[in-house]
Amino acid sequence: MKRIHKLVLLWISVWMFSLSGCGGEAVPQEQESKAQEIVIWAWDDTFNIKAARMAAAEYQKENEDVQILIETKEREEILAQTQNILSAGLYENLPDIIMIEDYDVQQVLVLYEDEFVDLTDEIDYDKFADFKVKLCSRNGRMYGIPFDSGTAALFYRIDIIKKAGYTEADMQDLTWDEYMEIGRNVYAETGIPMLTLDPTDFPLVRLIMQSNGSWYVKQDGRTVDVQENEALKQSLEIYRELLSCNIGKSVNGWNEFISAFQKGEVATVLSGGWIISSIKENQEQAGLWRVAPIPIVAQNENAAAASNVGGSAWYILKNSRNSQAATEFMVSMFGENDEFTDRLISEIGIVPAVKNPSVFTNYEAEDPFFGNQQVTKLLTGMADEIQTVNYGSKTYEIEDILEEEFQEALIDGNLE
The missing domain is CATH 3.40.190.10 (Periplasmic binding protein-like II)
Known part of the structure; x- marks a missing residue:
């Protein structure tokens, strides 16, 4: 870059x-x-x-x-x-x-x-x-x-994807290519974008990168790892494709991000488990949400359907x-x-x-808001698969530079 x-x-x-x-x-x-x-x-x-x-x-x-x-x-x-x-x-x-x-x-x-x-x-x-x-x-x-x-998951509206002919089973074990294909069909059938995208904020890039066992710095937490970082490049390529294939709703900042899924303006949310409380703010959507593992990068041998945000x-x-x-x-x-x-x-x-969430009685509780899925148990299982990376001390400072570079890359088409 x-x-x-x-x-x-x-x-x-x-x-x-x-x-x-x-x-x-x-x-x-x-x-x-x-x-x-x-x-x-x-x-x-x-x-x-x-x-x-x-x-x-x-x-x-x-x-x-x-x-x-x-x-x-x-x-x-x-x-x-x-x-x-x-x-x-x-x-x-x-x-x-x-x-x-x-x-x-x-x-x-x-x-x-x-x-x-x-x-x-x-x-x-x-x-x-x-x-x-x-x-x-x-x-x-x-x-x-x-x-x-901060365990990451794919939260989705079952009622919206059903209108495009998809089921809960179709939302399991996805690759990013499959996720985007579903997104195209959902948008074609319903006019509803698949997710929110904010090019000035990179939580999705972080999510994808850590799912591949990588970060902006190496495991020592100090050495910047950007130029030869294949996982980062793949994350940015996926982000660019999500923008170009017209399945994302453009938002600016936290409030617009929250408003989009609370108002039913997107079909999915890719975020940490802490987003559940915001999803549940709209009780009119009770029973319409589901949870699944995040998509994986099929081209990366280290890819896992688990990450942290x-x-x-x-x-x-x-x-x-x-x-x-x-x-x-x-x-x-x-x-x-x-x-x-x-x-x-x-x-x-x-x-x-x-380490042992089974000590909590609500750990296996079914959640009617999510179609009686055992949400906490599901997310805890995903947490066990998260690859450990060293976040270092400069995540947001590095992202400030990358976001500026990414904007230029969208114009000239070169991510190198």
Whole structure:
């Protein structure tokens, strides 16, 4: 690609970050005596925010003296504001708990490891999936509480595909070529596009690339792997073909993405399991949705019908006003409380990032919204097949460069 030199510079910057750190003066301990108000920053009202509100309501039944303020902020906003506060040493303005996406966390820990509560001895991390534990750690210490796994799946409207003559069986074990062929026929019969496409955002590229066991960086997490990355090239080629074969609905940003499937303007959604809560927002579509494994890249010998999109964990700021109370709350509700996690499976459709989900009674529950499929069990089975990659610390920075290059490639027809 034309701007490989930018990625080389980015590779150098990753090494620079690994040698840097930030600190500041801690909030005086007397501030801990202030009213026990725990402040949480997270995103997604139907999923993360809803889970935090449920946890707060449950916790306050036995801890009436603790007030919990939950604020909705965008992912980028949380990172920017937290980093600005830490850099300025304005600890009195810190939230107590923030949610960080798995793609971002290593960069944050490289810069601010000393600013987070060390949870190594607070939680039994053996119960969590190994890849999530690795993401939440640095230098052998644990700083995050794993939340959702981000297991990717193909969510589709059975009523729409049936109009084109397809059945549930036809949506199993798909290749991307087969998926696109179904999309063409669905569009021809119904006028409904197969999926949303946003050329300025690359979750689908990430989904396809990880399904082939690859990422933007090599397994060391530092060496940029773009120029000779066959899985990345295949992902971009599939994305370009999806655009050119006229089965995608163009959207710009999160709100348009959500609106499209909630309004029935697309036949499928390819995303992480966390999207279930947004799908279920439109109860008029109950019974019309189904879940299947993602398509595979037939031309890639490493291809698997499993991948990951997003996923996140909770982190506690060590020098916030009420970090101790925040730690007690988070460990109690999200670190040790299997009964509460079981409720989250039922109410927001979470796929817990644990090794043994069978401990949850709702694990095998049938979901009427999805035609009585055992959705959590299906997604957990897919999670077992996800290939582990090292996300490194610069996913979105690399994508900013690639997205610009991709726009040019769409014009001149050259992905090299």
